[in-house]
């Protein structure tokens with residue numbers, strides 16, 4: 001257990017680190033991205049009574065931004081599958097919570113913060129299809145520009161393209177922290 005002083009010191013260190021980080025996407029640009037994504041989803045999914053699933057934890061903020069802008073009846077829940085678990089490189093996918101809504105015969109919209117290599121969303125999409133989902137749609141707030149993506153996975157509602165750096169903010173974490181930051185940030189190059 002950390003003492004109150006240690007927690008304060010850690011908080012100060014994180015604040016100092018943030019001061020050296022680069023802001024890659026402004027909070028306003030992210031708001032515009034959520035609004036655009038919601039508009040596209042409204043056009044495509046109205047009348048289909050989809051099950052909307054936030055992919056926790058990162059998808060919590062994106063879903064919180066997008067879902068209130070959706071103007072048609074839907075059901076909302078979440079699932080938690082993680083393969084980074086606080087680290088800055090991905091490992092094996094671990095399921096921590098499966099959706100509590102019956103997916104058989106339903107159209108499902110997955111909302112996540114980032115499509116990086118795509119392993120998480122590919123596995124979650126497969127799980128939903130195995131559970132009988134009629135169709136799985138994917139919306140992401142950000143998409144990383146690189147050639148390491150799993151084949152055959154693309155967002156139906158793609159967010160803003162970000163460079164191939166470890167990023168955080170808008171739901172994404174740096175060792176568990178900074179998910180609450182508005183805008184997309186990156187560590188200083190080389191750190």
Ligand SMILES: O=P(O)(O)OC[C@H]1O[C@H](OP(=O)(O)OP(=O)(O)O)[C@H](O)[C@@H]1O
Nearest residue numbers: 056057058082083084116117118119120
């Ligand atoms: O495209 P990929 O390379 O698979 O990475 C993207 C996934 O990684 C992050 O989740 P993470 O495993 O960090 O779990 P968390 O959301 O609980 O932080 C993020 O929220 C995506 O779900």
